[in-house]
Amino acid sequence: MQERKYWQGARTLAATLALAALLPATQAAAQSTAEFPGEAAASEIMDFRSMHGLAFEDRAALLSLSWDERGIQPGGREPVSRVISQAIAVPLEEARPFLAVAPVLAGRFPAHSLVEVEIRGSSDGVAWGEWFDASHHGHGDDDPGHELMRAMPGLPGVGDESLPGELVFFDADTRFVQYRLSLIRDFHGTAPIVGELALHFISPGETRGELETQSLPDQRPATAAPQAAMPNYVPRSSWGNLSNTGWLSLASVSQLVVHHTVSPNSSNDWAATVRSFYNYHVHTLGWADIGYNWLVAPNGAIFQGRAHRPDGNTNVRGAHAAGHNSYTMGLAYIGTYTSVNPTSAAVESGARVLAWKAAERGISTSLIRGHRDYGSTACPGNMLYNRLFDTLRPRVQQILDGDSAPEPEPPFDTLWHRADAVNANPWYFGNNAQRGLAFGGDRIYVVSRHSEQWGPHVMVHSAADGSGLGNGGASLDTSGIAGGTLVLNAIDSDASGRPLAANLVTDLSQQRFRAYYWPDDASEPLRVVDFSGQSAHRLGDHIAVRGSVVDGTAEIWAPASGVPVIYRWTMNGDGFNHWPQAIHLSDGVVGTSAAVAPLENGRFLWNATGQHLRLYEGNGALLGTVPGGIVARDSNAVRLLGRDGDDLWAAVYQFGSSNENARIVRIPESNPAGAGSLGVTTSLAANSNPNASGDIAVRRNQGSVDVFVLASNNGLGAYRFAQLDLSSAQDDAPRHEEVDAVEPAGHAPREPISVAPPIATPVDAASGGVEHSPALMDLELNQ
Structure with missing residues (x-):
């Protein structure tokens, strides 16, 4: 099956954004298809190399900034500068079934300095919801074999670094957003410089009909318990009308990494959530595919992430833990688990995916780890991270030992x-x-x-x-x-x-x-x-x-x-x-x-x-x-x-x-x-x-x-x-x-x-x- 493109001429997006960067704020044309009604995407770019890009709600905040032709940074000796943008109209006619927004920064970012980005939404530009953290949290495609189409790095005078943020999800009636930037010096006083900020708006479209599932051929070693077979999952052809195969680089999988997607914990359309991540990872960030190998919804549905090899090899290299993708498989629990436990259904489905790969590759349950174990990030949230030790690892071991039925937990x-x-x-x-x-x-x-x-x-x-x-x-x-x-x-x-x-x-x-x-x-x-x-x-x-x-x-x-x-x-x-x-x-x-x-x-x-x-x-x-x-x-x-x-x-x-x-x-x-x-x-x-x-x-x-x-x-x-x-x-x-x-x-x-x-x-x-x-x-x- 031919892989469908969300954007017409997606490989020309970098040039489009480079041209747009010459303007203080530019809207990239929204694209849509009929396969998922309401599917569309667009971008707004703020160019901080020009005073025209400094459209902040509180003009006095400019006093805390230093500005030149490279962009903005904390001003004077201030360790932190924080500014809030004016209201930005959503550049989509409508969002279905919800709106997803993500920031991408371009500039220079010294190793220990920080740039935090938060986003909030409004239906009328007057009453605003809560701020959501959309900062960069360590996901990334570090495969040198991929010809990545980055959205903004390398633009003249901006710098050669980009920081992709996290998707933030809003109700479909959200018509305005604001961002809040916090620029933080490192312990040596070295400041980050932000040349541009692009906001990417995604309407993933509505999923119609029932999601089909399929199973992988049984590739377990002879010593693995039957219960450790790969459970049924939703293939890419079902959630995104995408090909299920590709020639991505392989990983020597020896560790299993658990994430959360920092997205809503409830939805009537989990496939739309997965499409949002695919759209952002591929058509905004230019990654070869969606970053996660697998995703698990709160209702227990398992979604295939990255395409498998045409020969059936599932050990494709993901883009989920920058610097560690070459030897890990990434499993993302859809939702936010900072202060909420994942559902029992999700834990069980995730345990079965992990047990299948652990059996196939001979991986100890002690090597099922959280994203935070590989870098400076709170992912997969405190609640899910806790369950790695008290529930998820023991359940994986139980499956490997031949017990197919989980002990029921009272809700x-x-x-x-x-x-x-x-x-x-x-x-x-x-x-x-x-x-x-x-x-x-x-x-x-x-x-x-x-x-x-x-x-x-x-x-x-x-x-x-x-x-x-x-x-x-x-x-x-x-x-x-x-x-x-x-x-x-x-x-x-x-x-x-x-x-x-x-x-x-x-x-x-x-x-x-x-x-x-x-x-x-x-x-x-x-x-x-x-x-x-x-x-x-x-x-x-x-x-x-x-x-x-x-x-x-x-x-x-x-x-x-x-x-x-x-x-x-x-x-x-x-x-x-x-x-x-x-x-x-x-x-x-x-x-x-x-x-x-x-x-x-x-x-x-x-x-x-x-x-x-x-x-x-x-x-x-x-x-x-x-x-x-x-x-x-x-x-x-x-x-x-x-x-x-x-x-x-x-x-x-x-x-x-x-x-x-x-x-x-x-x-x-x-x-x-x-x-x-x-x-x-x-x-x-x-x-x-x-x-x-x-x-x-x-x-x-x-x-x-x-x-x-x-x-x-x-x-x-x-x-x-x-x-x-x-x-x-x-x-x-x-x-x-x-x-x-x-x-x-x-x-x-x-x-x-x-x-x-x-x-x-x-x-x-x-x-x-x-x-x-x-x-x-x-x-x-x-x-």
Whole structure:
């Protein structure tokens, strides 16, 4: 089939643009065909070598620029100059089904200087939408065998470099655009020079009818599993009426690179999105073909990118990772995955493409990498990059091992984010000061020590949208709370939704472990536990509460860190017992930031940083360990969601730059080694969390479960797992195996604690124990 041309006389475009560059702003004639109704393209060129090209919205911005016959650069000693253009009319009669716009810069660009380009759109030139980043991000055709038709380099006086930007997608009714240029000097003060900026406008046209699919001949080695065959895909003849073969250079594929296209995550015409990239890459940038080898849409459809060789060789050299195309294959997930996870359908389709090529070429899953691993770029976005490690690589390995069916992941809806990933952190976040999280009623409670001079806080947020109550400043009364290395650290709520919080002690022989209860949000805290022993145990990284304080059935579980012991306080008629029960872990496992999730039958889950999630009998006998491939060691807090027959469902907090989220796991109670991962919530951000501090709270609804996540320095998030209809694993009338109500050898309370029914009396700061020292509160806990 003859390859169709989007532009008439496409190979003359460079000459057309060279002539157009002599004018301050020139429109290249739009071209259209009938094969895809509405298909057209045009360009506008701004020539900064002439004052006529400096059509900026704010003329005062010119003062921050230096201009000469070569173009514009940051003026004077300014490290950054930023200018916004006047409104530019879209040079197309209409856009169908949407409008795509991309910038291409020509000039001189020293290695460490930067030119950032942003674009926004408007239907009337008055009300403008948000700015979208369209800067160059490292894609490129570096094949010396291609005779590239560059749009603008080499024009007289402009320089010999061009920077192609990213496509930005707008609604079909967009009639005007603006660009914002930021020119940034490097650390030596060397400035970029921009001679021209061309805006390329693309209407890809509407796709009519059903997209046909086809499959490649089975070329797997004999040792590869049948599941590793190439899945069905949409060929070029279907999405673009293009030939499926060409004589492109070959790559020695030994690594697999994952991208995102930084385009919309929803569409009724994914083929039009693919055509937009083809049009831009070929007819604007002059590349030999579309840059990606393969593209995957959010609905799971797989699109062939670059043409294969006529002999069927699929290892054609792409233009997706400049400097690395000769040994890589590029797979692009259509969409933007900076703060949104790719769909399960897209992940599965991408995994099958990657497994096929990995089997064919003998590539280890460790060589499935993100574009950012090859250069200075955020691609493929934080969310997709995270899934390389926790989902995509494991799924590829699973396919290679012969498992054709993915384990279903329950879909979840993001209820809200108060997180740095969306620039919406609560105001008090930062400085590693957020510690514990609890849910109760219609509220969530966050333990924070954000203001040392005022003491500890328990900040109150709406569970509905995460907003801070009291204009963001509402906190429970913490008057009289004192003692410990951290005065407050961990928190949970009882069956009635009322919070109980505890301090953190790093040496139980020298400090008193204390827990507090708030009968309502207006009450003063009641001290319900005040305990010390003779061993230097660390206590209070996390606590778990079961039962109801009002009903007298509440329990407080406090796992020690660094020693295999869990302390458990139960209630009697006078409040909480003075003496905690000590549960010794039979396998002697220890870890930092230990956490526990008790079950209704006396058993419990235990997790800690540096260890694997474990299930124990109520007396501490180990029942089984969840594999590290399901729950990594970079995790600690654990909460139960409920049970489905023999299966326990739990949420585990994961920390680190690729996490700061929750993993949902299914654990067969009779065989914890058979556990499976059932979903990962969105990463809240990638800010440093040196103490690995974070927490999880759970709300069980009729037919769904809500999971709340706290990650220090990164934010809060709430997620609804709509297909979970679980029975309780933490009822209000727990049955427990009897364990000795004694301390480990050598432990005893320093003094009896008088507790008034049903629990305690308001805290008196002078009631003994170690008073808080600001120096201790400033101490960062190395975990």
